[in-house]
Amino acid sequence: MKNRYVLYLGLFCLAACGPAQNDPGPGGVTVGEAQALDDAAEMLDERNAPPEDDSATTKSASQ
Secondary structure (H helix, E strand, O other), rough: OOHHHHHHHHHHHHHOOOOOOOOOOOOHHHHHHHHHHHHHHHHHHHHHHOOOHHHHHHHHOOO
């Protein structure tokens, strides 16, 4: 029974590992700010992506 508590305590401690939202991150910003910047950049990349042109692939397949 005591071994089970030790195992659960160890797992609980490991679950608490990792950077917090306000820990310093790359470039002098916090981890949370870096994640928000990455999300915003991804949204901009998706918005600025050229539209897929299906007609170009259809023309080349029919020739």
